[in-house]
């Protein structure tokens with residue numbers, strides 16, 4: 706049997722589905738610090754942020770048997786799930802409704818999950834990708850920050866900035882398009898220039 | 900086709916930032932199984948993952964880990 710440290714996140718998740726706590730602890734050791742860093746940007750209170758990370762891991766533990774065995778990134782699932790919990794906790798403290806799709810959470814099925822190899826390439830090129838983020842004009846970066854870490858909706862963002870919804874909406878879409886194209890280029894799928 | 904209109908909305912959809920109506924139209928279109936949009940949804944998953952990454956990881960204290968594993972053992 707291969708040592709736990711040498712296994713991929715996804716192989717560890719497969720073992721966790723068989724209720725292997727050792728494998729799950731290895732996964733926790735790898736991913737929890739990043740998730741906590743993210744949760745702290747959303748809720749600066751350490752105990753609350755740590756509670757969010759715990760909730761995300763408990764959910765994942767319950768989900769491991771259903772989680773796709775192939776081609777779906779565990780790190781991406783945990784990141785976006787923890788973000789959603791953190792953002793909704795923050796919103797409920799502010800008496801705002803939870804963010805989600807119309808009926809269910811957009812994260813509720815696994816269709817959106819990127820490939821583990823792509824996530825690994827993002828990790829390898831994190832520094833470069835950080836520069837890409839800084840290529841966005843500051844006001845666009847700030848707007849993204851409010852959406853990602855404060856969990857504002859487009860409408861709330863427009864109200865916060867005191868700008869027309871149409872402009873805010875097209876600005877956000879343009880930022881996403883820019884990032885998506887740059888990301889593809891950095892990951893080598895497209896041959897655009899960085 | 901609606902697809903073109905949806906092209907730049909998948910990231911915001913995953914982030915929960917769309918209005919209820921827009922989110923519902925993304926959902927119902929994805930429900931048709933459109934292969935192009937499902938591919939774009941996965942691309943959006945990558946972009947959103949990148950956006951969520953903190954500049955710095957944070958240290959968890961060992962109590963937090965043992966609390967979690969205690970809970971899991973109880974299950």
Ligand SMILES: [Zn+2]
Pocket residue numbers: 901902928933934935936937
């Ligand atoms: Zn489509």
